[in-house]
Each structure stands twice: as structure tokens, then as C-alpha cells.
Amino acid sequence: MNKPDYILTDDLQLAVDAAITLERPLLVKGEPGTGKTELAIDVARRLNAPLLQWHIKSSTKANQGLYEYDAVSRLRDSQLGEARVKDIANYILHGVLWDAFTTDERAVVLIDEIDKADIEFPNDLLQELDRMSFDVYETRETITAKHRPLIIITSNNEKELPDAFLRRCFFHYIEFPDRSTMSQIVHAHFPDVKKDLLKAALEVFFDLREVPGLKKKPSTSELLDWLKLLIADDLPADALGAEELRTVLPRMHGALLKNEQDIHLFERLIFLHKQRQR
Amino acid sequence: MLLDYFYQLRKAGLPVSTSEYLQLLDGLSQHVGVLDLQRFYQFSRLCLIKDESLYDRFDQVFNEYWSGRESSFDLNIDAIPDDWLKLADKDALTEEQKALVESLGGWDKLMETLAKRLEEQTEEHHGGSKWIGTRGTSPFGHSGFNPEGIRIGGPGGQRRALKVWEQRRYQDLDGTKELGTRNFKVALRSLRKLTRDGAADTLDLKNTIRATAHNAGLLDLKMRAERRNNVxxxxxxxxxxxxxxxxxxxxxxxxxxxxxxxxxxxxxxxxxxxxxxxxxxxxxxxxxxxxxxxxxxxxxxxxxxxxxxxxxxxxxxxxxxxxxxxxxxxxxxxxxxxxxxxxxxxxxxxxxxxxxxxxxxxxxxxxxxxxxxxxxxxxxxxxxxxxxxxxxxxxxxxxxxx
The missing domain is CATH 3.40.50 (Rossmann fold)
Structure with missing residues (x-):
């Protein structure tokens, strides 16, 4: 699959470089839709390293990233008198970090949306991320990383992360891209987008983000969706009303605004604007 | 010098710890975040600040501490690491380029001019034909057209204005700012902390017993989500x-x-x-x-x-x-x-x-x-x-x- 390039701003580039050189986990925060998860995928692709993803849910426990001992299946097997029940190792399920520690090359590990988990979750991983090794009590072995993986952690800020955990990470806040970065991003995704269409679309997009009181500001991923629609319909730029931008509702705004109230608000603004122009 | 900077940050109430400071030093010794103040700014923020609501305060302290001291940081030719100078190895130049170097007064002269210009220049520079910066025809800077140009700073691409920290772009994220529509969302998230605490699952004993009985005595565990939203x-x-x-x-x-x-x-x-x-x-x-x-x-x-x-x-x-x-x-x-x-x-x-x-x-x-x-x-x-x-x-x- 030919994925479009991810645009790294220079400060983000430095953050990734530092995380690789100094072998520290990199914690990435930012508005939704600024490509936090994409970053890990892209870094793995550039490094040509295997990517191991660990998506965190509210019920995820730290242990699950290391290993799980499936005692229930073992109990079941023992009731059925299976032979494999004798070896406990048969019931140790490997987690993402186990796999990352034991691959033969340096892996990239994505711990996605760490803030979704329990408050204690990051603390439970401190030792493992620091020493890059952990013990398996059931089989009395120690798993140590052959190559320290590059760990990228994303957070949506739903919970505060503990200080001890933060101290061990590099922290980078992805800002919302400015106009020039944004047009680079769009170009990477749609290399042959018409120039005037792009210009008009970006104008609408950034204007829209300025509208006060929007419940959900449109983000990069929504812009890309919207552009995809526009390109698929092969609309000329003036269909967006590039000249009198604010006097017409942007075409297919459903891709940009996800909230009924936002659309109402937007329509009202346009109405007011029309009246003022008379 | 850096220790002063560290204590300045602490004095401003930024929660920077010793281990983070050591990390910063470690990084600098491995040539991460060196070469210019912009990179140093990015790297020290990466190491020391772990919360975007503190970015604005950091920008202010950084500005206060480093304004007037920029010269001690990046315009000092002695501070340029050896391997960087190796990049400018003259053997790598083509004959044609060497001729051009000669036209500027030879290699040593070129390095001397570089040192001089580094001293003279106080602002970031794009374009033009003399100052160090990007996309110009001066022999110094990067993404330039001058064939014997020496690249200063990172691997090409765009660089922002020199002093991002002066623009105070993170003001809106500052947690001590009065509550308004802009930081509403952040406040909302902290409110959620009131209700979300602890893990989800508990053993549903009654259902486990029933399911196990159904299963002819083979254990079948049933879990249920812990009750939430009880605030x-x-x-x-x-x-x-x-x-x-x-x-x-x-x-x-x-x-x-x-x-x-x-x-x-x-x-x-x-x-x-x-x-x-x-x-x-x-x-x-x-x-x-x-x-x-x-x-x-x-x-x-x-x-x-x-x-x-x-x-x-x-x-x-x-x-x-x-x-x-x-x-x-x-x-x-x-x-x-x-x-x-x-x-x-x-x-x-x-x-x-x-x-x-x-x-x-x-x-x-x-x-x-x-x-x-x-x-x-x-x-x-x-x-x-x-x-x-x-x-x-x-x-x-x-x-x-x-």
C-alpha cells in the first residue's frame, strides 16, 4: 500500500530523533485529528521497523501488555484431562511488550490513548519501560529487551498522567498545523489537487475554525475527508464560492461539521452575514 | 550556565526535576538539541515540560533567561561540534565548486567569513545574498543555491521564525487563565475525573454460578462492568x-x-x-x-x-x-x-x-x-x-x- 507521507514539523522531528537517540518513550498529545497515531505508523515505516500497536481501553490492565496467565483455560483443560495442562507455559499469553522485547530488530511500539486506562496504569508500567525487562512469575523467567524498542505513547488528555511516569518520557504537544504545514499535508495526501480548489478549501476550513462557539472544531482528518469528497466530485473551485466565501454554505459541510448545533450556528452566521451585506 | 537556567525554571514554579535535567544534559552530550537556540528551545521543552498548559510559562522564562544571552549559545564558532565541521569537508567538493571557493578567497577565508558573519548576524534570515539563513545565495545557511554553501542547522526543510517562544502561542493552554470558552474543554475533562476512577470489571458471582451449572460444571466466569456515573x-x-x-x-x-x-x-x-x-x-x-x-x-x-x-x-x-x-x-x-x-x-x-x-x-x-x-x-x-x-x-x- 502506498501511504501518503506524514509531514513532520521540525520540532516533532527533533522529538522523534531525541526519543531514538536517548531511548526514552515519547509521549504525544494534541487536538484530536492532528495525527498522533499516524506518527507512530509513519516512524515505523521510515525506520523500516515492525510496528506493534497497543490500543488502550478503559478496562486495559498494564499486565496485559506484558503477558497474561490464562488460569481459566487451564482449569477447564484440567477438568477435561488435557495433556497440555502440565506445562504452565502453554497458558502464558504474550502481550505487546513481550513481542516487542523479543523481536530480532528494534520495534516501534505504539501505546495508543494511554489516558483511557485506569489511573494506575502508567505507574504499573514504569519499571518495565525503564529497565526494558520484566519477570514472568509463573515460569520464573525474565524477559529482557534484545533491542530497546522505540515507544510512542499518545494521550487525549482525559486524565492526568502521574508525575513519575511523565518524568521518564519526552513530551511533545502537536500543535494544530498552520496554513503552510496544512497545505503540505494536503499535498502529501492528494498530490494532484487543483491549486485554486485547495486554496479555496483551506480558506473555508480555517475560517470555519475561527467561528466562535463551535462544539467541535473541524480537524485535519475532517479536512482530508472533505477534500476527498470535493475531489471525487471534481468540483471547480468557484463552486465553493471562493469569492464570496461566507455567503454560501460550503458544499458538503457534513464532512466538516459533525454536530447539528454547529451546523445551525454556522447557518445563522451566514444568514447574519448576508443581511449585513445588503 | 545551564544550572542557572534550570533553577530559573524551578523558581517560576515549573515542576522540573533533577532526573529531567540530567536527561537534558545527556541529550546535549549526544548532540541532540544543539547548534542553535531554536533546537535547544525545542529539546529543553521536550525534556523538561510535560504539560502543554505550562508551555506558555516556559516560553516566558525561556525568553527572559535567554534574551541577551543568545550570543553565548549559538553564535560561538568554537561551540560548533567537530563532526559538523566534517560535513563541510572540502574534499567532497567538485572541481567546479573548488574554483568557486577559490573565487571567494579560498577555504580558510571562507571559514573565517563564516565566523565573522555568525558574529554579525543577529536575526534570522531568509533569502538575500549575504546573511546566513535559508534559501538564499549566501554561501552559508541551508536549502540555498550556492554550490559551496555550508548548511547550518538541521536537514533542510522549513524553519520557523527564530524565536517561537516570544510569540507565546500557548497562552490559551495556560491552566491558570480565567475559565472561558476556549479552555472549556480542558476544564470539562478535569471534571470527569470526579466520576472516573478505578478499573471496570468485577466478578459476577451469581451469573458465574449459573453459567457454570449450564456448562455441566465446567467453570464459566462471568464479569460485569462496575457501576459508574454514581456521582x-x-x-x-x-x-x-x-x-x-x-x-x-x-x-x-x-x-x-x-x-x-x-x-x-x-x-x-x-x-x-x-x-x-x-x-x-x-x-x-x-x-x-x-x-x-x-x-x-x-x-x-x-x-x-x-x-x-x-x-x-x-x-x-x-x-x-x-x-x-x-x-x-x-x-x-x-x-x-x-x-x-x-x-x-x-x-x-x-x-x-x-x-x-x-x-x-x-x-x-x-x-x-x-x-x-x-x-x-x-x-x-x-x-x-x-x-x-x-x-x-x-x-x-x-x-x-x-
């Missing part, structure tokens, strides 16, 4: 005059978080709590609820949050008949303490700047009555208040006034 909030808002805006904002904030609470009730008062509150401001004189009724209706489990500027005459708190609107038989302080005794999880959010708190007698009094559980109405304050709400206030006798 009840009682919001008492000061309304009238300057408080209207803040109260409306607070109401919005809490209603937005509504789904997170089991129950959310709000009532209004004016200036201070007396014997009654009201639910709808338009009908404040006809549609009132007395405090005893409030206490009877809502159980102890409700978390009580006051929102008010607590700015008034001290009599309005301490004296009977002190209210500006009606004759109150008992002082407001007593009514407040009655509420506190019943709802022992309580806090007061105050939109007044906390620097005025000590100089306004009525705020001081209210704060004492609240046992210091008064917080600013901003993101940080709400966070602290939410933490405080998790523990009960130590109960005291209602008449034990300060």
Missing part, C-alpha cells in the same frame, strides 16, 4: 451583577458534563447563602426552596459546589439581618455551616483573582468558613477542587464560628 452534584450559584457571566459559564460547564453525573441539580443565591435558594432566576421570589428542604431532599452523597465571588460587606456573612435583599433572622455563616455539615464534600469556586482574596475581608471570611476549600475558577482551580471533592471536609459544630 451526584449540587451546584449553588451566586447570581446578580458581575457574577452573571461566571455563573452562566459554570452552569454550561456542568451541564456539558451532565452525562457523567447521576444527578446534577443547581440553585441560585445572591451574594451569600441564607435560609433559601431558588431554582429559576426569573421566579426567584415565588419559587424558592429552603435550605432545610435542600438538606432533606438531597442525600449526603451529593457533592456541593458553590460558585461565587464572595465579595460583599462582611456583615452580609456574619450578622443577622445582614442580607442586602431581605431581613434574615440568622447570619449567612450559620446557613453555610448547616449545608457543610450535611454535604461534607464541598468546595467553593471563586472567579475573583486569587491575589485579591487576602485583601477582601469577605473573601477571607468565606475562605475560613470553607476551611480553605476555595479555588479559582480556572482550569487549574477546577482540577484542585475536583481533587478536594474526593475527600470530605472535617465536620465541625455549626456554631463554632471563627
Amino acid at each position: 451526584n452534584v449540587l451546584l449553588l450559584l451566586d447570581i446578580g451583577g458581575s457574577m452573571d457571566y461566571h455563573s452562566a459559564l459554570c452552569e454550561q460547564l456542568f451541564s456539558a458534563a451532565r452525562a457523567e453525573f447521576k444527578h446534577l441539580e443547581h440553585f441560585y443565591f445572591h451574594n451569600f447563602i441564607y435560609e433559601k435558594v431558588w431554582r429559576r432566576n426569573q421566579r426567584r421570589h415565588t419559587d424558592t426552596v429552603s435550605i432545610p428542604e435542600l438538606i432533606r431532599t438531597y442525600g449526603k452523597k451529593y457533592k456541593l459546589i458553590f460558585v461565587g465571588d464572595a465579595t460583599m460587606s462582611p456583615y452580609e456573612i456574619a450578622a443577622a439581618g445582614g442580607s442586602v435583599e431581605h431581613w434574615n433572622e440568622e447570619p449567612g455563616a450559620i446557613w453555610l455551616q448547616r449545608l457543610q455539615q450535611h454535604f461534607n464534600h464541598n468546595v467553593w469556586l471563586n472567579p475573583e483573582k486569587d491575589t485579591y482574596w487576602d485583601s477582601t475581608p469577605s473573601i477571607r471570611m468565606t475562605r475560613q468558613l470553607m476551611h480553605d476549600r476555595m479555588y479559582s475558577l480556572n482550569v487549574m482551580g477546577i482540577q484542585a477542587a475536583i481533587d478536594a471533592l474526593k475527600t470530605p471536609m472535617v465536620a465541625r459544630s455549626p456554631l463554632d464560628s471563627e
